[in-house]
Amino acid sequence: MHVHTCFSSDSTAPVEDQIRKAISLGMKHIAITDHQDYDYPAWHSIYLLSDTGDTEGYLNGLRAVREKYAEQIEVLFGIELGLQVHLGEMLNKYVAKYPFDFVIGSTHCYDGRDTEDPALYADRSEEEACRAYFQTELDNIAATDAYDVVGHIDFVLRDLPSKNRYFTYAKYAELLDEILLTVIRKGKGIECNTKTLYRGMGQPGPDTSVLRRYRELGGEIITFGSDAHRPDWIGGSFEVASKIVRDCGFRYYCIYKERSPVFLPLES
Numbered sequence: 001m002h003v004h005t006c007f008s009s010d011s012t013a014p015v016e017d018q019i020r021k022a023i024s025l026g027m028k029h030i031a032i033t034d035h036q037d038y039d040y041p042a043w044h045s046i047y048l049l050s051d052t053g054d055t056e057g058y059l060n061g062l063r064a065v066r067e068k069y070a071e072q073i074e075v076l077f078g079i080e081l082g083l084q085v086h087l088g089e090m091l092n093k094y095v096a097k098y099p100f101d102f103v104i105g106s107t108h109c110y111d112g113r114d115t116e117d118p119a120l121y122a123d124r125s126e127e128e129a130c131r132a133y134f135q136t137e138l139d140n141i142a143a144t145d146a147y148d149v150v151g152h153i154d155f156v157l158r159d160l161p162s163k164n165r166y167f168t169y170a171k172y173a174e175l176l177d178e179i180l181l182t183v184i185r186k187g188k189g190i191e192c193n194t195k196t197l198y199r200g201m202g203q204p205g206p207d208t209s210v211l212r213r214y215r216e217l218g219g220e221i222i223t224f225g226s227d228a229h230r231p232d233w234i235g236g237s238f239e240v241a242s243k244i245v246r247d248c249g250f251r252y253y254c255i256y257k258e259r260s261p262v263f264l265p266l267e268s
């Protein structure tokens with residue numbers, strides 16, 4: 001439920017290559033979720049349908065592959081939206097305009113900078129950086145309804161100088177609880193993003209402790225996403241992630257069709 005293709009400016013993977021790889025792994029559904037980050041800080045411009053704004057062209061491309069592969073796999077129309085507080089209303093209108101099956105709401109920047117920008121980590125501790133990120137994410141998800149699940153809740157950890165080495169749920173419990181409760185209150189979900197697993201950080205995004213806390217607080221909607229920008233990353237670490245999610249108490253995972261969750265059993 002989280003796959004990029006050459007429609008994203010940070011991927012060169014042809015859509016059909018991503019789909020064929022998923023078919024070869026025996027998958028029954030795949031959501032293509034290319035980036036749409038409006039009003040992005042200029043530091044680098046990796047995120048993008050918004051260079052062209054051609055959502056129609058994107059969806060037409062997906063429509064063609066949906067038909068072509070209909071017998072083998074269900075192709076779901078997704079998008080990964082970059083959330084920012086001032087875009088809240090505009091994003092509501094944007095998602096209402098198109099027939100998306102699934103919308104991921106992601107926070108890719110804070111303090112007006114991309115999380116990869118070293119300037120964010122020059123003059124403050126990693127703990128302060130995490131706090132600033134989580135506060136921004138909380139404000140973002142409260143400011144709009146233009147998403148179904150929140151993408152990689154602890155995305156900031158990917159770019160900290162020491163990555164997730166010193167992360168603990170307890171350090172940020174108050175902010176993380178507020179994020180998870182906002183998600184639940186709004187009838188949204190979160191994703192278990194496996195990129196950090198197959199790229200060697202030892203934990204999915206978010207961390208297992210946050211997935212467990214989400215379940216404790218009553219969270220039920222969870223999707224799996226490899227965040228694959230190339231075919232060999234499709235479905236990366238899904239078996240490990242599935243076990244983690246089951247161990248956190250989940251019995252079902254979700255896919256989305258026409259913006260509604262479909263619950264499927266998590267098999268052991």
Ligand SMILES: [Zn+2]
Pocket residue numbers: 080106108151152
């Ligand atoms: Zn993302």
Ligand SMILES: [Zn+2]
Pocket residue numbers: 002004080227
């Ligand atoms: Zn992504």
